[in-house]
Each structure stands twice: as C-alpha cells, then as structure tokens.
Amino acid sequence: MKINIHRTGRAATVVALGSVLALTATACGDNGSGAAGDKGTEGSGKGEITFWDNNGGVRTDIWKQIIADFEKKYPDIKVKYVGIPAASAQSKYDTAIQGGGLPDVGGVGTAMLAEVAVQGALEPLDSRLKGSSLNGKLSQNLLDVSRSAGGGDVLYQVPTSANNGTLWYRTDLFKAAGLDAPTTWSKFYDAADKLTDKGKNKFGFTIRGGEGAIAPALDAVYGQTGITSFWNGDKTTVNDPKNVAALEKYIALYKKDTPSADVNNDFTKMVAQWDSGTIGMLSHNLGSYQDHVKALGAEKFRGIPNPTRDDGTRVQVSNPVDGMSLFKSSKNKAAGWKFIEFALSAAENSKFNESAGQVPANTDAAKDAWIQKAEPTKLAAEALNGAGTKIVQLPYYLPDWNTISKSDNEPNFQKLLLGKMSAKQFLDTLADQLNKAQADWKANH
Incomplete structure (x- = not known):
C-alpha cells in the first residue's frame, strides 16, 4: 500500500504537522513502541506491552477485567493500560505515528482505521489470524467490514464488536x-x-x-x-x-x-x-x-x-465496527498478538460486549445466555452473522x-x-x- 500524499482536509494537515512533530517529539510517550516507520520485532512473547483503549473512561472497567484475566493466564506478560477518551483517540494516534510513542496494541475503530493504516502504522493481520485459534470463530461479515474500512485488501483490524x-x-x-x-x-x-x-x-x-x-x-x-x-x-x-x-x-x-x-x-x-x-x-x-x-x-x-x-x-x-490492531513498531508483537487473541476469545469477547451492549464479533460469544435474553442484541447478532445478510460496505x-x-x-x-x-x-x-x-x-x- 502506498501512502496517499494527496490526501485532503484533516488527514493532509496531520501529515504536514507530523513532519514538524517528527523533528521535535521523542519516542518515549506512554512507554510505546516508536513511530510508524519503525518495523518493530516479534520479541520474546514475554514482558510488558502497552494497550491503548480508544474509549477510555467508558470501557476502562471492562478492559481492566480482561487484562486481569489475561495476566492470570499469562503471568509472564504484563499489560500497561492507557485509556484515551474516544473524542481524542484519532489525534492521539496521529501524533504518535509522526513523533513516536505508539502502543503495542490499540483499539482502532473503522472510522479511523484507514487514516492510521495509510500512514504505515499497522501490522497486517491476515497470516496471524489464519494460524490462530480465532480462525473461523469471527463473524465473516464483520471481518469484511474491517477489511473494507482498511482499504479493501489487507486486514489491519480484528473486530471486537459492532452496533447495528x-x-x-x-x-x-x-x-x-x-x-x-x-x-x-x-x-x-x-x-x-x-x-x-x-x-x-x-x-x-x-x-x-x-x-x-x-x-x-x-x-x-x-x-x-x-x-x-x-x-x-x-x-x-x-x-x-x-x-x-x-x-x-x-x-x-x-x-x-x-x-x-x-x-x-x-x-x-x-x-x-x-x-x-x-x-x-x-x-x-x-x-x-x-x-x-x-x-x-x-x-x-x-x-x-x-x-x-x-x-x-x-x-x-x-455500521462502524470497533476492533483491535497490532502496531508495526511494536517490539513485542508476539505478546501483543496473544493479548488480541485472548480478548477475542469467546468468554472474554462475550464479557466485553455484555458490558458494552453490542454484538460480539466472536460467533460463539454471540450464542451466550445474556444475548438470548436481550432480544434486540440477539436479533442484531443473527442479522449480522446471517449467511443471507448482504452488507453494503460504506x-x-x-x-x-x-x-x-x-x-x-x-x-x-x-x-x-x-x-x-x-x-x-x-x-x-x-x-x-x-x-x-x-x-x-x-x-x-
């Protein structure tokens, strides 16, 4: 994917601003993983990773529960949680892409996915998903939305939830x-x-x-x-x-x-x-x-x-889909991907979406008891996951x-x-x- 140097409006301003930020900013913000040009490494699969929640405050409590569950299963990995209010998530990513300090893993919704991806900040996830326990467990319709929102050819976001x-x-x-x-x-x-x-x-x-x-x-x-x-x-x-x-x-x-x-x-x-x-x-x-x-x-x-x-x-x-992305500059992509896999497992994805009141991306999670009792969500899940549903990709x-x-x-x-x-x-x-x-x-x- 080539970077679009002719982007207009806000995105072009970000790129212009970024060339100034790159000269002045350091790469130490939030213990992140560097700037977008950094290709990162797989790492040891252990140690500390940083996670940015793109709806901080609203989803902080549930993410801290998921992180606690993850650290219990993987005691040799620690997750540093950084909550970012939804209104400022895009600008936070834009600044870090140019100046350094990106996280290992971050929440990235489809509304901002293309702009983050086009600046070369995100790790392609197709091969990781194909070799993962999640393969075949995520809604194909939601994966199609994620892929389309990122530009159509490469998966840069694993969907966690959807509205309808x-x-x-x-x-x-x-x-x-x-x-x-x-x-x-x-x-x-x-x-x-x-x-x-x-x-x-x-x-x-x-x-x-x-x-x-x-x-x-x-x-x-x-x-x-x-x-x-x-x-x-x-x-x-x-x-x-x-x-x-x-x-x-x-x-x-x-x-x-x-x-x-x-x-x-x-x-x-x-x-x-x-x-x-x-x-x-x-x-x-x-x-x-x-x-x-x-x-x-x-x-x-x-x-x-x-x-x-x-x-x-x-x-x-x-509809806009929320999801998780792995950043290319991460120095511990193996651990970052483990966290994404865990958060998208049936039990954790169900827990997250019950709190958020949204449709789980994990199709096994979409069968859980709380959804069966919440008819609007149940019907929305059936519509989103239905083989006969045709989704027009905005x-x-x-x-x-x-x-x-x-x-x-x-x-x-x-x-x-x-x-x-x-x-x-x-x-x-x-x-x-x-x-x-x-x-x-x-x-x-």
Missing part, C-alpha cells in the same frame, strides 16, 4: 392498531401511515434530519432496493435510479407521518422525542436501548433489525468520507426534507463527490 441499525417500535401502539411487526418495508410504510394522527400529535415514525442523518438514510435506501454494492466499477451506485426512487419514498414520510421538528433532530433529540411521545417507530441502533427502558418500560417497545424486502432479502449498510477508507457524509451533505439532506432539493439532485451531488474521492484514492494506492 435497529428499528424500535411501540408494541402497545401496534397492538392497539392491529398492525403486524414492521419486519418488511411494506409493513413499515403501512404502519407509519396508519399510526399517524396529526390532530392528536401522533406520528408513525421519527426521521433523523440533523447531525448523523446520512448513514440511516442510506441504510433505508439500500435496504429497500436490494442493491448490494456501493460501487459499480469506479462509480458509486448511490444515485442508481432505484435508489433515487427509494429515497423519494423515504423522505416523503417527513411531515406526513413524522413530526416537523425532525428536520433538526440528531440522535439525542430524536430518541428523547420518541421516548416521551406517541410515535410508532424510531430507526437508531442498539445504543439507545436503556433510554427506552427507562422511559417506557420493557413491555411497551421492541427492537428489531431494519426491515427486509418483501421477499425476505436483508440488505444493510455497514467507503470508510476514503480520507474524505467523513467530510462528504457529514459537513458536505447533512445540510443538503435538510434541504431535501424541506423540498428545496430533489432526491435525484441530492444523490447526484453525493455521487459526484464520492466518485472524485474514489478516483483520487485509487490514483494514490
């Missing part, structure tokens, strides 16, 4: 209206219409119109059309005529079967609105489960994977993906909802930006 798009619906309202569960898109649209009574401030659905609106909209679009690839050659399928028609149908719900306030709602406002009102359905993810329990009680709602097509076909876009590997999907097009999505832009104009604009970004990326890889 979830359709939350009010079972009490559905029962009163005599409606079936919204398991297909036809049933979803039927319920959205029948549960709406504007005069009584009742709505069938709440749509995300504010920050973070693009991914759930794409999930609804590809889920309806059944198109299974984000690319057709070097051109995106996002503005395929079938997708345009699906988006038109989806955004037509706004103000007809949804509150008008939805145009400005991010997930926090949307979840609060659903929890406090009489809205039939909400599309979010597993993360809001406890909010719903507190607001409604466990008996008044249910969470299921996003609807299938009428023929039962399930197509969904890739291009997390593009340096411009976050800019395109957020600052460039979230305002356009609001214009779309307000009727100031057509679905075709919106998707053509998005497609043009994506095609240019893809061409730039391919020219430099």
Whole structure:
C-alpha cells in the first residue's frame, strides 16, 4: 500500500504537522513502541506491552477485567493500560505515528482505521489470524467490514464488536392498531401511515434530519432496493435510479407521518422525542436501548433489525465496527498478538460486549445466555452473522468520507426534507463527490 500524499482536509494537515512533530517529539510517550516507520520485532512473547483503549473512561472497567484475566493466564506478560477518551483517540494516534510513542496494541475503530493504516502504522493481520485459534470463530461479515474500512485488501483490524441499525417500535401502539411487526418495508410504510394522527400529535415514525442523518438514510435506501454494492466499477451506485426512487419514498414520510421538528433532530433529540411521545417507530441502533427502558418500560417497545424486502432479502449498510490492531513498531508483537487473541476469545469477547451492549464479533460469544435474553442484541447478532445478510460496505477508507457524509451533505439532506432539493439532485451531488474521492484514492494506492 502506498501512502496517499494527496490526501485532503484533516488527514493532509496531520501529515504536514507530523513532519514538524517528527523533528521535535521523542519516542518515549506512554512507554510505546516508536513511530510508524519503525518495523518493530516479534520479541520474546514475554514482558510488558502497552494497550491503548480508544474509549477510555467508558470501557476502562471492562478492559481492566480482561487484562486481569489475561495476566492470570499469562503471568509472564504484563499489560500497561492507557485509556484515551474516544473524542481524542484519532489525534492521539496521529501524533504518535509522526513523533513516536505508539502502543503495542490499540483499539482502532473503522472510522479511523484507514487514516492510521495509510500512514504505515499497522501490522497486517491476515497470516496471524489464519494460524490462530480465532480462525473461523469471527463473524465473516464483520471481518469484511474491517477489511473494507482498511482499504479493501489487507486486514489491519480484528473486530471486537459492532452496533447495528435497529428499528424500535411501540408494541402497545401496534397492538392497539392491529398492525403486524414492521419486519418488511411494506409493513413499515403501512404502519407509519396508519399510526399517524396529526390532530392528536401522533406520528408513525421519527426521521433523523440533523447531525448523523446520512448513514440511516442510506441504510433505508439500500435496504429497500436490494442493491448490494456501493460501487459499480469506479462509480458509486448511490444515485442508481432505484435508489433515487427509494429515497423519494423515504423522505416523503417527513411531515406526513413524522413530526416537523425532525428536520433538526440528531440522535439525542430524536430518541428523547420518541421516548416521551406517541410515535410508532424510531430507526437508531442498539445504543439507545436503556433510554427506552427507562422511559417506557420493557413491555411497551421492541427492537428489531431494519426491515427486509418483501421477499425476505436483508440488505444493510455497514455500521462502524470497533476492533483491535497490532502496531508495526511494536517490539513485542508476539505478546501483543496473544493479548488480541485472548480478548477475542469467546468468554472474554462475550464479557466485553455484555458490558458494552453490542454484538460480539466472536460467533460463539454471540450464542451466550445474556444475548438470548436481550432480544434486540440477539436479533442484531443473527442479522449480522446471517449467511443471507448482504452488507453494503460504506467507503470508510476514503480520507474524505467523513467530510462528504457529514459537513458536505447533512445540510443538503435538510434541504431535501424541506423540498428545496430533489432526491435525484441530492444523490447526484453525493455521487459526484464520492466518485472524485474514489478516483483520487485509487490514483494514490
């Protein structure tokens, strides 16, 4: 993989800044393993390794439990834990890549994976996984997301857990209206219409119109059309005529079967609105489960994977996947890999995901008792691991993906909802930006 020297936006700033940092920073930060250019060594498989938790504070307690379990099994290896708040994890890695002080092992989510990988900081993991006890034990769909997010050819992240798009619906309202569960898109649209009574401030659905609106909209679009690839050659399928028609149908719900306030709602406002009102359905993810329990009680709602097509076909876009990476500069890669293997074992991966409320990457862990009792997570695991599930890989590997999907097009999505832009104009604009970004990326890889 060649390093992309033409990256734009934030990533280019990181590289420019890094050349200055490399002259001034030392390689001693956090007892890490050096800078990205350091090829490291296998080491003895004993001694101390450093682990960076990319969600420090939130996941600190569970990681310390896993580390204690690991050190009990491997008393000749000590793990130095460094918790980094999620909001600063990317910048922490960027600085260490240029100036030194990288860990042996670190938590790296798919949103930042490509940028870390493209700077040559990560150890390829394909051969290690192939010869590991984990081989065949991890969700193939999640591995595909990890591989795609890293650029498509090499595995730089072993997935630990995933969230999943979830359709939350009010079972009490559905029962009163005599409606079936919204398991297909036809049933979803039927319920959205029948549960709406504007005069009584009742709505069938709440749509995300504010920050973070693009991914759930794409999930609804590809889920309806059944198109299974984000690319057709070097051109995106996002503005395929079938997708345009699906988006038109989806955004037509706004103000007809949804509150008008939805145009400005991010997930926090949307979840609060659903929890406090009489809205039939909400599309979010597993993360809001406890909010719903507190607001409604466990008996008044249910969470299921996003609807299938009428023929039962399930197509969904890739959700961000969290995972662990081994850093190329590590002086003890053998011990670092042992830690990754241990953390991804069925017992430890189950323990981690029960705490996080997410779907385990280890398929044996996904069969554990706590998941069977947590129906939304159980159904999400079945959907993610299902052989019939087709996942459309969003291009997390593009340096411009976050800019395109957020600052460039979230305002356009609001214009779309307000009727100031057509679905075709919106998707053509998005497609043009994506095609240019893809061409730039391919020219430099």
